[in-house]
Amino acid sequence: MNTSKKQIDSEKLTPTQRSQVKRVPKRGNYERQVIYDILDEALICHVGFIVDNQPFVIPTAFGRVGDKIYIHGSPASRMLRSLSQGIEVCVTVTLLDGLVLARSAFHLSMNYRSVVVFGTAEIVKDPEEKLQALEAFTEQIISGRWGEVRSPNRAELQGTLVLSLPLNEASAKVRTGMPIDDEADYNLPVWAGVLPLKLVAGQAIADDRLLEGMVVPDYVEKYTRDRVNSFS
Amino acid sequence: MNTSKKQIDSEKLTPTQRSQVKRVPKRGNYERQVIYDILDEALICHVGFIVDNQPFVIPTAFGRVGDKIYIHGSPASRMLRSLSQGIEVCVTVTLLDGLVLARSAFHLSMNYRSVVVFGTAEIVKDPEEKLQALEAFTEQIISGRWGEVRSPNRAELQGTLVLSLPLNEASAKVRTGMPIDDEADYNLPVWAGVLPLKLVAGQAIADDRLLEGMVVPDYVEKYTRDRVNSFS
Structure with missing residues (x-):
């Protein structure tokens, strides 16, 4: 999977009527690499x-392999039952990077990175692609976990519906930086700036039924999501 | 606003065909208080x-006042233009509380709290309700900010479209606790448990054009979102 993640061309997606960022278009981005990151x-x-x-x-959780994202679940779920009928889908991902504290209520904002993907989901039937998707799904949540846990058995594989969505029609939208205030408001005696945000992990809590001698693995102990905000 | 937030009856919402939690129904919750929290x-x-x-x-950002949520933006946005025509909307909120690390890939999960709201959005025309909504919107993002910044002026109020959505048809879904493994898997030599997650703030970064002598306000310095995960 790591290999396929590195095989990214620097291609730019072509914005469509629905994927084009309309509000504040300068924040729109159609680079595959930006979208994938x-x-x-x-x-x-x-x-x-x-x-x-x-x-x-x-x-829902998801995984990416190359130019596809995968979602999965029980074949009984309303979402997966509906999507497996080949209907249009919109998948959105949002990362919050900070609060943008302007001097007026009107210009209060957030720094974020979001992606919107449009397309039609397809059922993954090939067993090898299905297993690869489930690996991607696990590794997306916590890298290093797949190699350590019991792999899906035949019954679990058969009982899991996996859908793929191609990353052909998608856009990213990114806001960074300081507030943009009305010129007159810069004279107001109000503290302004950015309060960075990130998702962090606390201390791992062991299951009561853990076998003796099991220690918290390194990839759990040092778990981190962020690649942008580096504050500690 | 704080007053209205406290005026919550303990009423339970009636699940409808679309708001009823179908997958793992025991995780569904229709209590107003749970949904509001x-x-x-x-x-x-x-x-x-x-x-x-x-x-x-x-x-998008939002605010809640009593039994309504509000979203806002430019009247030119595709979303607000569409919603202001009284079409059906689904608003979903998701909080991630932890990774649930089971002994098999199949039982990997997350602890989360989510709410799904269904309904039809309405344009807020009453100027007082509109201002109250904008206050709720600011205070939802950072409590204490509204009293310190410049309030919206007439042009800003007119240039902002505010939509309300009643909280009549909604459900919460909550997962907590440890992984649930297959009985045989409890014998596997795999570390299992929960890795708590939360959104935290870093150190505030001052705007370059800050007036001299402005200090970071207390509500920025001590900013926190979480009410459940109390790890530090």
């Missing part, structure tokens, strides 16, 4: 789909 | 809506 840092995505003219937005 | 801790929501049979999922 945001996806790879995220723990969950929000999947949007339509059932009976009703939009649903469901949070 | 999750909403109030979140910095952003993901708004799902349909334009020309295409689902869109857009991340």
Whole structure:
């Protein structure tokens, strides 16, 4: 998987009617590398789909291999049942990097990196691709885990529905930096700036039924998501 | 606003066809207080809506006042233009509390608290409600900020579209606790447990154009989102 993650061409996606960033277009980005980096840092995505003219937005874990993302779950889930019928889907990933504290309420903002992907999901039938997707799914959540845990057995593989979505129609949107205040407001006696945010891990809590002598693995002990905010 | 946040009845919402938690129903919760607590801790929501049979999922900030949530933005945004036409919307909020590290790949999971709200958004026309919504919006992001910054002026108020969504049809879904492994897997020599996660703030970065003598306010210095994970 690491190999395929490195086989990224620097290609730029072509914005479409629906993937083009319309609000504050200068924040839009269509570079594959930018899109992949945001996806790879995220723990969950929000999947949007339509059932009976009703939009649903469901949070779920995912994995990426090359130019596809994978989601998975029980074949009984409403989301997966619906998506496996080849309907249009919108998958959104959002990373929060900071609060942008301007001098006026109007210019309060956040620094973030988000990706929106459009397309049609497909059921993964090839057993090898399915296993690779499940590995990507595990490694996306916590790198190093797949090699240590029991791999899916035949019943689990058969009982898991895996869907793939191509990363052909997608855009990133990124805000960085300081607040942009109205010129007159710079004279206000108000503290302004950025408060950086990041998702951090606390101390691992062992399961009660742990075998004796098991120690917290290094990849758990040193777990971190962030590649942008480096504050400690 | 704090007053209205406290005026919560302990009423339970009635699950509907679309709001009922179908996968792992024991994790579903329809108590207003549970739903409100999750909403109030979140910095952003993901708004799902349909334009020309295409689902869109857009991340955005929001605020809550009593039994309504508010989103806002430019009247030119595709999302707000669409929603202001009274179409069906699905608003989802997700808080990640930890990685659930099971002994098999199949049982890898996350602890989370999520809320899904269904309904039809309405344009807020009453100027007082609009201002109250903008206060809620600011205070949701950083409590204490509204009283310190310049309030919206008439042009800003007119240039901001505020939409409200009633919290009548909603559900929470919560996973807590340790992994649930297959009985045989408890004998595997694999470390298992929970790795808690939370969103934390780093050190505030002052704007270059800050007036002399401005110090970081207490509510910025001591900023925290979490009400559940108390690790430091």
